[in-house]
């Protein structure tokens with residue numbers, strides 16, 4: 001039971017180029033974001049069946065998230081994170097998700113800049 005509660009599928013630093021930012025200069029040139037996802041999923045089922053139909057397909061998730069993020073301009077990386085969480089819930093039925101969106105070029109003096117959110121869909125039932 002404990003393993004089901006902590007099972008997840010992880011995608012680290014998925015690189016996505018998109019229009020993102022609040023300043024005028026950011027509205028005309030793409031910048032690179034890096035998205036890291038921890039997605040709650042019962043891996044015991046595909047672990048026993050060896051069937052991709054039982055698994056959370058990380059290739060399909062990566063393609064969907066890349067298309068969603070690059071699909072329209074946004075201002076805040078917070079909105080990118082929130083939108084990804086909603087997409088993963090609605091399109092892939094993940095149990096919970098931790099989403100980190102990094103924008104390394106945002107502050108020249110900083111090694112990295114990121115926001116991170118956690119959404120537990122089982123708890124809300126929505």
Ligand SMILES: Nc1nc2c(c(=O)[nH]1)N=C([C@H](O)[C@@H](O)CO)CN2
Pocket residue numbers: 020021022023026075076077078103105106107
């Ligand atoms: N919390 C946030 N702060 C800021 C954001 C953001 O998305 N979330 N964005 C900017 C600018 O777009 C910045 O990245 C330009 O370098 C400033 N602060």
